[in-house]
Amino acid sequence: MSVTGLPDVAPVAVRPPARRARRSLTTGLMLLGVLVLLALLAPLIAPHDPDTVDPNRVLGSPDGSYWLGADDFGRDVLSRTIFALRVSLLVAVSSVVVATVIAVPLGLVAGYFGGWVDTVVSRPLDMILVLPALLLALSLITILGPGSTVAALAIAVIYLPILARVMRASTLVTSRQDFVLAARARGAGHLATMVRHVLPNSVGPVAVQASVLTGFALQLEAALSFLGLGVQPPTPSLGGMLAEGRDVLGLAPWLEIVPGVAIALAVLSFLLIGDGLRRSLDPEGVAS
Amino acid sequence: MTSALILEDLRVSFPSAQGPVSAVDGVCLELRAGEVLGLVGESGCGKSTLANAAMGLLPESTEVSGTVRLGDRELTALDERSLRRIRGDEIAMVFQDPSTSLDPVWTVGDQVAESIRAHRDVSRREAKDIAVRLMQEVGIPSAEQRYADPPHRLSGGMQQRIVIAAALANDPVVLLADEPTTALDVTIQAQILRLLDDLRRRRGTAVLLITHDLGVVAQVCDRVAVMYAGQLVEVATTEHLFTSPAHPYTEALLRAIPGAGEPRSELAVIPGQVPDLAAPPTGCRFAPRCPFGTDVCATRPALVGDDEQGAVACWHPRNRRTEVTAS
Amino acid sequence: MSALLEVHGLVKRFPAGGPVWRRRYVHAVRGVDLSIGRGRTLGLVGESGSGKTTLGRCILGLHRPDDGRVLFDGQDVAGMRGDRLAEFRRRVQPVFQDPYGSLDPRWTVGRSVQESLDAHRIGSAQDRLQRVRELFATVGLDPALTDRRPRTLSGGQRQRVGIAAALASEPELIVADEPVSALDVSVQAQIINLLQRLGRELGLAVLFISHDLGVVEQVSAEVAVMYLGRVVETGPTTAILRTPEHPYTRALVDAIPHPEPSRRLRHLPLAGEIPTPVEPPSGCAFHPRCPLAEPGCRLEVPELGPVGDHHLIACPVVARATTRPTTT
Numbered sequence: 001m002s003v004t005g006l007p008d009v010a011p012v013a014v015r016p017p018a019r020r021a022r023r024s025l026t027t028g029l030m031l032l033g034v035l036v037l038l039a040l041l042a043p044l045i046a047p048h049d050p051d052t053v054d055p056n057r058v059l060g061s062p063d064g065s066y067w068l069g070a071d072d073f074g075r076d077v078l079s080r081t082i083f084a085l086r087v088s089l090l091v092a093v094s095s096v097v098v099a100t101v102i103a104v105p106l107g108l109v110a111g112y113f114g115g116w117v118d119t120v121v122s123r124p125l126d127m128i129l130v131l132p133a134l135l136l137a138l139s140l141i142t143i144l145g146p147g148s149t150v151a152a153l154a155i156a157v158i159y160l161p162i163l164a165r166v167m168r169a170s171t172l173v174t175s176r177q178d179f180v181l182a183a184r185a186r187g188a189g190h191l192a193t194m195v196r197h198v199l200p201n202s203v204g205p206v207a208v209q210a211s212v213l214t215g216f217a218l219q220l221e222a223a224l225s226f227l228g229l230g231v232q233p234p235t236p237s238l239g240g241m242l243a244e245g246r247d248v249l250g251l252a253p254w255l256e257i258v259p260g261v262a263i264a265l266a267v268l269s270f271l272l273i274g275d276g277l278r279r280s281l282d283p284e285g286v287a288s
Numbered sequence: 289m290t291s292a293l294i295l296e297d298l299r300v301s302f303p304s305a306q307g308p309v310s311a312v313d314g315v316c317l318e319l320r321a322g323e324v325l326g327l328v329g330e331s332g333c334g335k336s337t338l339a340n341a342a343m344g345l346l347p348e349s350t351e352v353s354g355t356v357r358l359g360d361r362e363l364t365a366l367d368e369r370s371l372r373r374i375r376g377d378e379i380a381m382v383f384q385d386p387s388t389s390l391d392p393v394w395t396v397g398d399q400v401a402e403s404i405r406a407h408r409d410v411s412r413r414e415a416k417d418i419a420v421r422l423m424q425e426v427g428i429p430s431a432e433q434r435y436a437d438p439p440h441r442l443s444g445g446m447q448q449r450i451v452i453a454a455a456l457a458n459d460p461v462v463l464l465a466d467e468p469t470t471a472l473d474v475t476i477q478a479q480i481l482r483l484l485d486d487l488r489r490r491r492g493t494a495v496l497l498i499t500h501d502l503g504v505v506a507q508v509c510d511r512v513a514v515m516y517a518g519q520l521v522e523v524a525t526t527e528h529l530f531t532s533p534a535h536p537y538t539e540a541l542l543r544a545i546p547g548a549g550e551p552r553s554e555l556a557v558i559p560g561q562v563p564d565l566a567a568p569p570t571g572c573r574f575a576p577r578c579p580f581g582t583d584v585c586a587t588r589p590a591l592v593g594d595d596e597q598g599a600v601a602c603w604h605p606r607n608r609r610t611e612v613t614a615s
Numbered sequence: 616m617s618a619l620l621e622v623h624g625l626v627k628r629f630p631a632g633g634p635v636w637r638r639r640y641v642h643a644v645r646g647v648d649l650s651i652g653r654g655r656t657l658g659l660v661g662e663s664g665s666g667k668t669t670l671g672r673c674i675l676g677l678h679r680p681d682d683g684r685v686l687f688d689g690q691d692v693a694g695m696r697g698d699r700l701a702e703f704r705r706r707v708q709p710v711f712q713d714p715y716g717s718l719d720p721r722w723t724v725g726r727s728v729q730e731s732l733d734a735h736r737i738g739s740a741q742d743r744l745q746r747v748r749e750l751f752a753t754v755g756l757d758p759a760l761t762d763r764r765p766r767t768l769s770g771g772q773r774q775r776v777g778i779a780a781a782l783a784s785e786p787e788l789i790v791a792d793e794p795v796s797a798l799d800v801s802v803q804a805q806i807i808n809l810l811q812r813l814g815r816e817l818g819l820a821v822l823f824i825s826h827d828l829g830v831v832e833q834v835s836a837e838v839a840v841m842y843l844g845r846v847v848e849t850g851p852t853t854a855i856l857r858t859p860e861h862p863y864t865r866a867l868v869d870a871i872p873h874p875e876p877s878r879r880l881r882h883l884p885l886a887g888e889i890p891t892p893v894e895p896p897s898g899c900a901f902h903p904r905c906p907l908a909e910p911g912c913r914l915e916v917p918e919l920g921p922v923g924d925h926h927l928i929a930c931p932v933v934a935r936a937t938t939r940p941t942t943t
Contacts (some may be wrong), residue, residue, distance in 0.1 A: 187734030478870035478884035503872030
């Protein structure tokens with residue numbers, strides 16, 4: 001063990017990384033905030049009803065009324081995009097939240113106890129991990145039928161093992177620390193120790209992973225909707241709009257570009273948040 | 289008596305949130321050819337920083353001023369390329385934790401050989417042969433077979449021997465050893481210290497042995513330099529330092545070591561704390577904690593003395609036959 | 616009256632991989648007997664692989680022994696449940712080595728000190744806060760620091776917090792595992808003085824685990840020296856330091872770098888490496904490195920036998936030599 005002892009003064013905190021962390025975090029949060037606001041207020045701010053069909057405007061270019069043009073049914077692209085964003089965000093976020101809520105206790109228990117508990121928890125998770133994501137999603141949808149709920153469920157199942165592993169790895173490290181042993185020696189039971197000491201100190205990396213995965217979940221949802229297996233028409237979804245716009249790319253490119261940009265911005269916001277969290281999650285912030 | 293390495297007015301400071309931190313404050317030190325000079329101090333005193341500065345290993349953001357003379361060359365004036373040619377060849381360094389000093393993916397033998405091939409024009413075969421011989425010299429049993437071992441197959445003591453072999457591969461004039469035995473068990477530490485002593489006698493290498501352990505210093509070093517909060521406070525022969533320390537800090541440190549006095553009586557404690565190097569006291573940095581400090585200590589005392597009694601930077605030195613006057 | 620703590624034939628091993636038919640184990644503790652009387656301090660000394668930390672953890676009840684027993688106040692620790700176990704946890708407390716890892720970085724230090732009071736529901740909330748402040752004062756910390764996070768405190772301060780946390784439930788036995796090894800010499804001195812004073816004033820029994828014999832001599836009148844899972848020598852600290860009898864203890868004492876230049880590198884260092892506890896040598900584990908090894912040493916595991924006043928060693932070779940009539 002290499003310890004010479006550190007100077008008997010509190011360590012000098014290092015500033016520069018914190019600044020970059022804040023930048024990423026705030027940019028990501030602002031971007032996401034804008035998108036979420038749009039999504040939440042969709043019924044109020046969308047200039048038109050997303051389902052209203054107007055045969056006169058079919059494939060119309062962007063103009064005064066339809067700011068981003070019209071699709072092949074004459075529906076306002078802007079309004080559809082806002083509503084689609086709402087649906088996609090809902091599916092992506094809810095799927096990752098569900099996955100996280102289940103993964104954290106599983107990873108915690110597996111990492112803390114180790115031994116047979118770890119085996120019993122990790123093997124089934126590993127089996128899920130082995131299957132290719134899209135294939136797994138397709139299988140679930142075949143069994144349960146298409147729809148946004150099923151899509152969310154499928155995505156949750158796909159990401160559950162990843163989050164559980166991250167939690168488990170983080171728990172393994174934290175559990176070895178002396179303060180965990182100290183808690184047990186001071187009279188805390190296993191449950192109290194896990195919840196009050198191990199969990200708060202291990203959950204950081206999971207938060208980072210979850211943010212990043214939300215971005216991917218969005219893409220996955222888009223992929224499923226693109227294939228017609230996720231959100232079902234006529235409910236607008238970003239993937240669905242991409243599918244619809246594919247055929248008329250030459251005539252009305254905005255049908256493809258707009259939902260694509262929306263997806264990209266949303267994914268970017270989650271990645272930025274994840275990056276910001278990662279940078280700021282060194283609890284000591286010590287330059288030793 | 290020639291000097292292997294001379295540091296003159298070396299200053300190092302780091303940027304920090306609280307402003308520049310003065311880690312090394314005007315240190316003048318001479319490492320003589322073939323000697324073992326101990327550099328002692330508690331954590332944060334700047335001893336490791338000093339060594340890293342001499343090797344040019346500090347990050348870009350640090351400010352280094354003063355001179356570092358290796359033989360007739362000024363190291364601070366050299367560019368990175370020239371420095372790289374000298375590192376590992378004429379001046380080498382050994383660090384504290386052997387498990388992180390060795391690449392876990394390479395074999396131990398290759399790591400020694402790499403040191404050789406970086407500075408000498410030899411074939412792989414020749415480098416391997418030389419490496420095996422070096423491994424034998426540092427006491428690795430069955431060196432031929434162990435050449436191909438990855439570091440994790442070796443114990444801590446063995447790993448450190450490999451690190452030493454790699455450092456001495458090209459017969460450097462100066463070896464900087466930064467806490468080389470701190471991470472090792474006591475009985476293994478004794479082996480490594482003996483090894484270092486044997487090697488330097490055989491090869492005439494000058495060694496700067498950095499440590500916080502005064503016991504180690506007493507065992508191996510010819511002379512000792514004591515640092516406190518970035519300043520050099522005393523330099524003397526080992527014998528002299530332990531029997532009649534001149535600087536109050538040295539004196540206090542010697543008294544704080546367990547085993548120094550009566551067992552189970554109270555250890556003498558140095559009141560107060562190490563100063564914040566972002567806002568250090570002016571003048572002598574030990575003055576605020578010094579039982580003999582007076583107003584004059586706000587002016588930095590110079591390091592004064594001779595070879596016989598040793599040199600000390602103090603207005604009120606202890607155990608001194610003659611008074612030290614300001615210069 | 617029985618000793619406060621008694622350990623009989625303690626054995627503890629940990630699985631270390633390998634296929635089912637050839638399981639390998641780390642044999643951390645391989646049969647240890649020791650005892651600590653009320654208010655007494657026992658030093659436990661050893662290098663890597665000696666098993667001292669594992670022994671300390673078994674005594675704290677954090678590991679179940681594979682064989683042998685730990686008796687606290689006459690009761691077997693392994694069998695304790697519920698109230699008995701809670702009481703045990705109140706009466707025996709640890710102090711750890713690493714002042715940076717032994718405190719939850721997200722808790723205030725005050726809360727960490729309060730932990731055992733909370734766990735055992737001692738006193739009202741008000742009482743507990745008051746007690747925490749008292750404890751801070753006892754260990755020489757400003758009570759105003761209770762709301763700080765560990766990262767804003769120095770190593771010495773954190774270690775004092777660790778000690779305060781250990782004292783919270785008014786324990787009778789403290790198991791201190793290298794409590795000063797990570798601290799600078801001058802800070803070490805402060806903490807050693809503190810521990811000595813507390814031991815005296817509070818009548819605490821202390822098991823002081825360290826690799827540093829010099830520090831151990833400062834704090835404990837008695838010491839047990841461990842090598843590869845067994846105690847090889849035990850007795851009064853000063854006697855053992857002055858005249859170590861067991862060949863390993865001799866080598867250990869010789870290897871200590873004394874801050875006395877007159878004793879420079881006098882002795883030849885002990886040769887060889889410390890064997891891995893996964894494959895301890897047969898018989899007396901020290902025999903491959905022992906200058907006095909005889910053929911029998913490979914075969915029989917030596918038991919502790921007397922070689923002086925309260926002074927025991929596990930070496931038949933030395934024991935025989937000391938009982939033989941000597942010519943001076």
